[in-house]
Amino acid sequence: MVLVTGSSSGLGSSIIEKYASNNYNCVINYFSHKEEANELKEKLEKKYNVKCLTIKADVSNDEEVKSMFDKIINEFNRIDVVVNNAGIALDTLFELKTKKDFMKTLEVNLYGTFNVSRVFGEYMYKQKHGSIINISSTNGIDTYYEFSMDYDASKAGVINLTHNLANKFAPYVRVNCICPGWVKTPMNKDLDDKFIKEETNKILLNRFAEPNEIANLVYFLSTEEASYINDSIIRIDGGIKC
Numbered sequence: 530m531v532l533v534t535g536s537s538s539g540l541g542s543s544i545i546e547k548y549a550s551n552n553y554n555c556v557i558n559y560f561s562h563k564e565e566a567n568e569l570k571e572k573l574e575k576k577y578n579v580k581c582l583t584i585k586a587d588v589s590n591d592e593e594v595k596s597m598f599d600k601i602i603n604e605f606n607r608i609d610v611v612v613n614n615a616g617i618a619l620d621t622l623f624e625l626k627t628k629k630d631f632m633k634t635l636e637v638n639l640y641g642t643f644n645v646s647r648v649f650g651e652y653m654y655k656q657k658h659g660s661i662i663n664i665s666s667t668n669g670i671d672t673y674y675e676f677s678m679d680y681d682a683s684k685a686g687v688i689n690l691t692h693n694l695a696n697k698f699a700p701y702v703r704v705n706c707i708c709p710g711w712v713k714t715p716m717n718k719d720l721d722d723k724f725i726k727e728e729t730n731k732i733l734l735n736r737f738a739e740p741n742e743i744a745n746l747v748y749f750l751s752t753e754e755a756s757y758i759n760d761s762i763i764r765i766d767g768g769i770k771c
Contacts, residue, residue: 530605531751532556532597534588534645535615537566539714540664543740544612547748549573554580556601558615560587588615588641598648607656610751611649613642613663613687618680618716631679638683639690646694646704653702660751661698663691663706667766670708684708688762695760703759705750710766711737733768 530553533545537559545555546569555573559566566583573581584600586593601608616638619630642663653659668677669684691706698704711717711728717737729735746765749755 530554530556530601530607531610531612532558532601532608532645532649533612533614534558534641535560536612537562537569537583539716540709540712540740540743541612541614542569543744544614544747545569546573547741547744548610549577549579549581551748552577552579553610554605555582556597557581557583558586558588558597559583560585560615587637588613588645589636591644594644594648598652602652608649608652609659611645611653611659611661612747613645613661615641615645616664616683618677620674620676620680623675623678626679634679635683635686638680639686642687643690646690650694650698650702650704654698657701659698659702661694661702661704662747662750663687663694663704664747665691665706665708665762667708667710667764667769670762670764672710672766672769691762692760699759703750703756705758705760706762707743707746707750708762708764708766709738709743710764710769712740712743713737714740731770732766733770736767738765738767 531548533541535541536545536557549555557566570581570583584597586597665687666684668681669688673681695704
């Protein structure tokens with residue numbers, strides 16, 4: 530059974546479909562895209578003959594995450610994989626950034642990852658089985674943009690958090706983190722054409738990633754083939770030119 534946060538659309542929907550295609554029952558977590566979540570549920574159940582739940586929950590809200598946990602355990606009585614994918618980007622000019630927006634980005638991207646991992650990780654530890662995969666970004670390592678420095682900071686925090694969680698939940702729960710570069714998702718649909726060309730030229734493969742290419746790596750990290758991969762930060766960016 531797998532929970533993918535922020536999985537009603539974009540990269541999250543590709544990740545959860547990868548699990549469904551491998552016979553996982555799924556929980557589609559969403560915050561504002563109820564219609565998309567329900568459509569995805571119907572698609573996955575019909576196409577892959579698995580059971581799916583859709584649950585609205587703000588990952589940065591303690592009570593809502595606890596309620597989501599209770600619903601999942603009541604329905605499935607287990608949790609095997611958690612993918613912390615939920616995230617926001619409130620990109621603005623440096624001069625226009627506000628404390629409210631900065632803190633909101635940290636609350637969702639960083640605290641949300643901690644909040645979900647703590648609740649579900651403790652249960653996984655007790656059942657002596659589980660895998661947590663956190664979605665960070667190359668923005669948290671070495672690709673910085675002044676218009677997204679709040680996002681960059683949150684993703685750097687997710688990397689640090691991954692190391693702490695891996696230590697906390699050892700030896701029963703593996704915790705890993707992937708750092709995608711540019712991906713073809715709705716979050717990036719409004720990027721300026723000139724900017725897209727400039728960024729594409731920095732990538733050795735000369736293109737943005739397809740969502741399923743990221744999903745393949747996420748899924749692999751939760752399989753037996755990856756059973757000795759733990760506390761690892763893996764970048765997947767097509768190769769960035771120095």
